[in-house]
Amino acid sequence: MLKKTVVAHALSVAFMASVVSTAAVNTAYAQSTTGSVSGKAVSGTVIVASNPAIGASRSVTVGKDGIFQLSQLPPGAYTVKATLPNGTEQTEAVVVNAGQGSTANFNEVASVTVSGSLVSRIDFKSPESSTVLSKAAIDRIPVARDVTAVALLAPGATRGDSRIGQTALRAGNVPSLGGASPAENVYYINGFNVTNSLNGVAFNQVPFDAIGTQEVKTGGYGPEYGRSLGGVLSVTTKRGTNEWKGGVNVMYSPESLEGSALYPVKGTDGKWHNAKRAGGTDDLQANVWLGGPVIKDKLFIFGLVQGADIERKTYDSSQQDVTTSKSPKYLLKADWNINDSNTLELTAFSDKAKDKVDTWKSPNQYGEQKGDFKGHDDYTTGGENYIAKYTSWLTDNFTVSGIYGVGRYNRKSNISTADCPYITDRRVSPVLQYGCATTTSIDDPNANDERKAFRLDAEWTIGDHGLRFGMDNEKYKVVNGTFYPGADNYRVTTLASGGTLAGGYTNNTGASQDIVTVRRFINGGAFETENSAYYIEDNWQVTKNVVASLGVRNESFTNKNASGATFIEVKNTWAPRLGLTWDVSGNAETKVFANAGRYYIPVMSNTNVRLAGAETDYTDVYAFNGSFANDRLGLPAMGAKLGNTVVSGDGTAGDPRSVVDPNIKPMYQDEYILGIQRALANRWVVGGKVTYRKLKRVMDDMCNGPGAEQWAAANGYSAGQAATIGSTVDHCFLYNPGGDLTANVDFDDGKGFTRVVIPSSALGFPKPERTFKALELTFERPWDGKWSLQGSYVMAFSKGNTEGYVKSDIGQDDAGISQDWDFPGLMEGSNGYLPNDRRHTFKIFGAYQLADEWRVGSNIVVQSGRPKNCLGVYNGTLDEVSVDYGSSSFYCNGVLKPRGSQGRLAWTTEVGVQATYQPKWQKGLSFQVDVLNLFNERTTTAIDEQAEAAAVGSVSATYMRPVSYQGARKVRFTAAYEF
Template identity: 40%
Template sequence: MGGVQAQTNTAGVVSGRAVAGDTITVENPATGFSRTITVGADGNYRLSQVPIGQYTVTRKGVDGSTSSRTTNVSVGTSSNVTFVSGTGDAQTLDTVTVVGTGAINPIDVSSVESTTILTAEQIAKIPVARDATSVALLAPGTVRGDAAFGNLASFGGASVAENQYYVNGFNITNTFQNLNFAQIPYEAIAEQQIKTGGYGAEFGRSLGGVVNMITKRGTNEFHAGGNIFWEPEDLREEVKNTYLTTGVLRQDNSKDSQWQAVASVWASGALIKDKLFAYGLISYGRKDNEIYGNVLSSTNSSDQTETPNWLLKMDWNITDNHLLELTAFSDKTETDSDVYLNPVGELNRTTFLGTNFTEQGGENYVLKYTGYLTDNFTLSALAGHSKFSRGQRLRTAGGLDVSYGGDINNPATGCPIITDLRPGYRRAIDGTRASTCNITGAQIVRQDAEDTRDQYRIDAEWQLGDHLLRFGYDVDDFESVDGGSFEGGRVWSYRTDDPDDIPNNGDETDFVREQIVNQGATVKVEQRAYYIQDSWNVTDNFVAYIGGRWDSFKNINGQGQAYVDIENQFGPRLGFSWDVNGDSTFKVFGNAGRYALPLTATVAVRGASASLFTREEFDYTGFDPVTGEPTGLTSWGNFRFVNGEFGTAKNPLTIASKNLDPMYQDEYILGFQKALNDNFSLGIRGIYRELKAAIDDNCDYTAILRAGGFAQDDDGHWLRNGQEAVLPNAGFPYCRMFNPGEDAVFLTDFFNTGVLEETTVPGELLSPKAKRKYAALEFFFDGNWDKFFLQGSYTYAKSRGNTEGGVKSDIGQSDTNVTQDFDYLELTVDSYGYLPNDRRHSLKLFGNYEISDEWSVGANLLVQSGRPMNCLGVLDTDPVEPGVQAHPYGSSFFRCDGIPTPRGTGGRLSWSSNVDLNVAYRPSYVEGLQFKVDIFNLMNSQKVTSVNEQVEDGTSGTRLETAFLPASFQAPRSVRFMVQYDF
C-alpha cells in the first residue's frame, strides 16, 4: 500500500509507491487537470483532492526512465498506483500495466468505511428508478422505509429521519423534519456514494447513513444530448383492492391511473481550454395521477405534478494548484390536485370542490475552492445557500382562495372539517354528517412556508511523514418558516355520550366538539462542528485511524430564544485497515465510532413557540347540509387550552431538560474484503449499533408534580402546602423534551408567578430508557468482466428496541423527535421487541450483460423477508393507583382484547420478491443513439408492505373493521421507455 490515506466527500486520491526522488504526475486529458509530486524518502507518494475521472499517472525516475498507467478516481476512495515491488532497500521497478475495462476497482485498503459507489454508467445499465433513494437501496444494509414517509431508505436499523444527503460537498438534507432532501436532476449525477457505516469524523449529524452525490462536469470536448423517459398508464398494472374485516370493499383501485414522463437536454464543454468548463442541464417532468381509491371517502382527486428543474456546474482551474467550482440547481416541484365529491359507499366522481396547490423544493447555490498549497498541504473552503418551499393554498370551485398566513389568531379560511364519530346505530337514524365543500379534510400549511440553509465549511489535509492529518470546521444554519391550521379554521366532531354502552335504550346524548389548532413561527437550528483525524501508517501495510468530532446544536424558537443548547458533544472515531498481502488484494478492517443527531426544526413550531390548541363541547339542534357545521349551539362552558398550548409563547427555559443530551449511537464494524482475481472480489462485515440516548417529548405533568412535592386530592386538584398548582401556564408546558430513561432536570413555574423552580424528576417516573439495537452480517461481492458486471449482497439483520427513532412507522407518525413513544409511561409497556425496519433477510443482485456492441440486458433482483407487525389497542383505564387514572391515548397501546401483545408479536408480513429487467439497443448506424425499455416488477408481485396496526377503536375498545387492513403494497408492474441521443 502506498502511503497513508483519508477520504473526502467530493474528490478522490491517487497514491502508491515508487523510488524515492521520482516524480509522479497525474493528468486528466479531458480537463487539463495536472499535478506533479516528488516521491518521499520512504517511497510513498499521495495526491489528494483529485476530481473524479480517468487519469494518466506517469512516473519519471531519477535515472530518466518513465512509465505510466491509467486509473479511475472515484469519490471518497483511493486509487492505488504502485510502480515498485518490495520495501526498503529491496525496491525494484515493476512492469506497469493498464487496468482493463473489465477489471474491478482495486480494493481501497486505506478505507475503514462501509461504502458503495455507483457511477452514472452503471446506474444507466440497470433497471432502477432514477433517484437517490432507489439507488441507495442497492447497497447492503439498506431497506425501504414505511410508505407513510414517502420514498426514503432506512440505513442499518435507523429510522428514515436519521440520514444525511450531500451534493458536491453541500448538505441538501431538509432539516425541518429530516424527511426530505433536494432532488437533484438525476441525469446530472456522475457518481453516488452510499455510506452505510464507519464514516469518518468529517461526517456527522447522522445515525443512519450518508448519501453523497457528485455531479457531472465539463471537459475539453464539447458534448450535448437529450433523452426522454416515459412510463405509460396503459402498461401499468392496477394496485390490489383492499377489504374491511366484514368483507366490504374499502379500497377500489380499478379507476386509478398514472403516467409520467421526464425530458432532459444537456451540454458541456470548455469555455477556455484546460481552464474553464461548464456543464448545464434542463429537465422537465410531468406526472398525472387519477386517484379514486377509498370507497368510504367523501372525496377523490386528480393530481398533476410538474418538475421544471435545471442544473449548472462550472469549474475553473485558476492554476494547477487552485481550483474553483460553482454548483447551482433548482428542484422545484409543483402539484395541483383537483378534488371532487365522492358518494360514500360508491366509486364515483361528482361535484368539483376545488384545487389544492402545493409546492416543494427551490434553488441551491454552492461555491467551493480547493488549494494545493504545498505537496503536503491541501485546503478547501465551501459556502452554500439554499431555499426549499413547502407552501400550500387552495382555490374553491367558485374561484375563492383559501390559505393560512401563519397568524395563530387568524385561522385558515374556507369550509371547516367535519367528522362523524357517533356509533353506527346513531348514524343510521339521520345519516352521516359530512361537509360538501371541504377540500382537504386536514390541516393546511401556511402559504409562505419555506426552509433556508446557509452552510460554510473549511477542510484541511496535511501529510506529516507517516501521519495524514485532516481537520476542519463546519457551520450549518437552518431556518424554517412554518405553521398550519385546519382548513376552515376548526374541526367539528359529532359524538355520542352513551353512559351504559347499550344501544337505543334512550340514554344517548349527541353532542359536538370544536377543536382549533393554529400554529406558526420562524424557527432555527444552528449547528457547529469541528473535527480532527489522523490516518497513521504504522507499517507499510497497516493503517490506524484515530479521530474526534465535536458537535454543537442550538434550537431557537419563534421568539428568537434558544430552548435547547448542547455544546461540544464528543464523537470519537477509531479504526484500522490491514493490507494483508501488501498488494491491495486482501483487506481486514474494523472501526468503532459515536455519532450524534440534533433536534429537527419542526419541534419548535408548536412545542416551543406561540401556538393555539383549544377544545370545547356543545349541544346542538341541527347542522348545515352544505358545510356540515352544527347549528343552534349551546356551550357546555368547558372551553380549554389543550396540552399547554394557550396562544402565548412558552418560556424557553421550561421546554427541555437542563441536562439534555443529544440523540447519539455507538457503532462497531469488523470485516474483510478479498479480490479472488482481477474480475471478482467479495467481502463480509459484521455490524453492531446501539442507541445510547434518544430525545423525545414527555407529556405526563403528574410526574413533575409528584417530584415537585405535590399530591392530588379527592377532587383531582394538585396541592403543595395547601396551594394549588396552576396548569398550564407559560412556565408550565405539559410536554417537555427529555432523554427517555434518564433523570430530567426541569424548570417549572408551578403557581404562574413567574418564579421557576428546579425539579429533578427520576427517570423511572417518566419512561424506561430508549433502546434500539441493530446487529447484522453482510456478505457482498463485486464482479466485472469485459461485457458483464454483477454486484450483490446478502444481509442477515436484527433490529430490536422500544423506539424506532425519529419517527414512528407503527402508526405512520412523522413528528420527528416528538413521537408518542414516550409521552406517557403507560405507552412504553411491552414496547420492546422487533422494530418496524427489521427485515431479517435481504438478498440483492444487479448487473448488466452486453450481448453485442448494439444490444445489452440488465437485471435487478430483490428478495426480502417481511417486517414484524403489532396489535395496538386500548389500555384498561381502571385506576393505576387510588386517585390516578391511566392516560387515555386511544388505540396506541401494546394490548389487544385486554391481553398484552408485546412489540413485534403480531406476526410478520410475507416475504416479497421483485424482479426488474431492461433491454437496451444502440444502433451502430447512428452513433450516440440509444433505445431502452425497463420493466419494473416483472412478475407483478404485490405483497403487502405495511398494514393498519391500530386494531381497536380508541374509545370503545371494540375490534375495528380496518384491523390489519393493508396500508401499502409493492409497486405494481410498470414499463419505462427511453430514447437518448448523445453527441
C-alpha cells in the same frame, strides 16, 4: 499541483471510465466531492496522476515507507505514471470517483507497462462502509429515477414507511439505513448539505440526469461527517470537460402500461383483500444538456434543463384528484482552474415544483365517474440552491478547500377549500369523507426553509501521518405552521358499551354509542437553528500494511423559539471516530478492517415549531345524531357534549426556559464494525462484515405532570408548589428520557425560576433502547464493457423501545416530538422488533452486453416483512393520562401485547428488467425500456395497527387495513441522443 498537461490514455481507461464504482469500503474526502489514488512503490519513485479531460495533473514523490497518496482529485479517468529511481516507467489506468479511494501499485521492473490487470485491488487505507455508483452504472440498472431508489441498492438499506415524509400529494420516499429511522440520514450535493432540517425526511435533489455519481455511506464514516445516525447520501453532479459534449433524451411512462391501483376490502372472512381501482400516472419528461471548455484546460461549464408533463389520477373512496406537474428543473455547473494550484467550482440548481390539483366528489367509491367539483389547490415544494467551492493546493502535501452555499426549500400551498372542515365517518371501511374539504390539513401558505452554510477542510501529509481537519457552520431559518381546514377536524366513530372517553365520559347506555370527536389544532411561527462543528483526524501509516484512523468531531447545536430566544443550546459534544485497516498480503488484495465511532444528530426545527411555538390543541366529543348536512360543509348532526374538553395546547408559547431541561444532551449512537474484503481474479471482489449499533441517548418531549406532582408532594413541597411543578411539566418538557429531569419552575414567589430536579424513578420511564445487529455478505464484479454483477445478503436485527426521531407505527414524523415518552403507559410493552426491522434481505443487480447493439440488465430484491403490532387504548396502571391518547398504547382490547408480537407482514419480491438498443447506424443514439416490478407484485408493506376506535373494546373498523403496497408495475421508455 494542477497543470495543463495532457497524457495519452491507455485503451483500458475507456473501459474504466464507466466502471460500476461500488465497493464495500472506500475513502471519502471533502464531503465526497473528490477522490484519491493511493498505492505502494519504491522509495524515491515519482508518481504523476493525469486527467487530460479536465486538464488536471497531480504529482508526489514516494517516501521511505514506500506509500503514496494523491488526494483531492476531481472525479474522472486518470493515467497514473510511476518513474522509478532507476529511470524505468510504469503506467496504470484508474478511475477516481467522488468519495472513493483508488489503488495503483508499482514494482521495480525494467520495462514500461500499461496495466489492465484482471485483479481488482481495493482501497487498503479506508475503514468506511459505502456504495458508490456512477451515472453510467445507474443507467444500466432498472431503478426508479430518484436518489432513494439508488440508495436502496446499498446493503442494509430499507425503504421507510410510506407515511414518513408524506405530503398532501405524495407518499413518503425516504430510506432507513443501518436500523435508524428514516429521519436520521443526511444528504449532500457537491459537498453542500441539502437535508430539510424541519424533520429530516425531505431533501433537495438535482435533476436525475445531472447526477455524476451517488455515494451511500452506511457506516464507519469519518469525523468530517455528522448530524446523522443512519447514513450519508452524497451526490456529485456532472461537469464540463475539454471536449464539448451534449445530448437530449425523452422518457415516457404511460399510465396504460402501469399496474392497477389497489384499495383494501374487508371480506366476509374478516380478512383484508385487494381490489383494483382506476387511476395511475402518465409521466413524460425530457432533458437537454451541454458541457465543454470555455477555455481549454482552464474553464469548463455544464448545464442541464429538465422539463416534465406529469398527470396523476387518484380515485379514492370519497373524492377524485387529478394532479398535474409541469415545472422545469435545472443544473448549472462551472469549473475554473485558476492556476496550477487553485480551482473554483460554482453550482446552481433548482428542484422547485408547482403541482396543481383539481378535486371532485366521488359518486361511487373508487369509481371514475366524477361528481361535483370541489376545488383547485396549488402546492409548491423544493427550491433553489447555490454552492461555491474553492480548493487550493498550497504545497504537494497541504490542501485546503472551502464551501459556501445557500439552499431553499418551499412547502407552500394555496387551498381553495380552506374554509371547509375535514369530516370523516370511521365507523365503516373504507372511511367515508363528507363536505367540501380537499385536504386533511393545511401548511402555512408561506411555509419555507432557508439554509446558509459554510465549511473549511484541510489535508496535510507529514511523513507517516495524513492529517485532515476542518469546521462547518449552518444557519437554518424555518417558517412553518399547520392547521385544519375549516379550523376543526370531525371524526365519527363508535364508543362501545362501558367505554370511557379521555374527557371523563363513560357510556352507560347499555349499548354502543355513535360519537363525534372534534379537534382543533393550530401551530406555527418563524424559527432559527444553528449547527456548528470542527474535526481532526490522523490517518497514521503504522506499518507498511497497517493504517490507523484516529479522529474526533466536536459539535454544537442551538435552537431558538418564535421570538428569537434560545431555548436549546448544546455545546462541545465529543464524537470519537477510530478505524483500523490491515492490508493482509501487502498488495491491496485482502483487507481486514474495523472501526468504532460515536455519532450525534441535531435537534430538528420541528421541535422549535411544536415545543417552542404557540400551539392550540383541544378536543371535544359529542353524541352523533345520525346524519350529515346536505350543504357544501356536510357537518355531522351533533347532540350533547360528552365529558370535558381535553386541552393539549392553550395557544400560548411558554417561556423557553420552562419547556426544556437546561441540562439536556443531544441524541447519539455508538457503532462498531468488523469486516474483511478480498479481491479475486477476473475483477471479482467479495466481502463480509458485522455491524453493531446502539442508541445511547434520546431527546424527546415528556408530559408526565401527575408523576412529577406526586413526587413533589411526597418530598417536602407544599401542595401549591407540587401543583405548580406538575403543571409546568404537564405543558410537555423536552428532556433525555430515562434520566432525571431538571425543570425551571416559577413558584410565583418573586424569585423567578427555581431549578427542580425530578428523579427518573418519579417519572416512570424506561431507559431508551435501540440496537442494530447485522451480518452483511457482498460480492461485486464491475463493468468491463461486457458485463457486471453485484449483490448482497444482509441478516439484521433492529430491536428496542423507540424507533428514534419518528414513529412509523402510526406514521408520525414529528421529529423529536413523537408521542413516545409522553407518558409511561405509552411506553409499556414498547420493547421489541422495530418497524424498520427486516430479518433477511437479498439484492442482486447487473447488466450484460448481448451483442454490439444490445444490452440487458436486471435488478432483484427479496426481503422479509416488517413486524406487526396491535395498538389500543391504554388499560394499565402506570398513569391515568395515556388513555387520553386513544389507540396508541401496546394494550390491545385490554391486554398488553408487546411490540412486534403479532407476527410479520409477508415477504416482498421485486424484479426489474431492462433492454437497451444502441444502433451502429447512428453513433450516440439509444433506445431503452425499463420495467420495474415486472410481475406486478403488490404485497402489503404497511398496515393500520390501531385496533380500537375510542375506548377499550371499541373495535376499529380499519384495524389491519393495508395503508401501503409495493409500487405497481411501471414501464419506462427512453430515447436518447448524445454527441
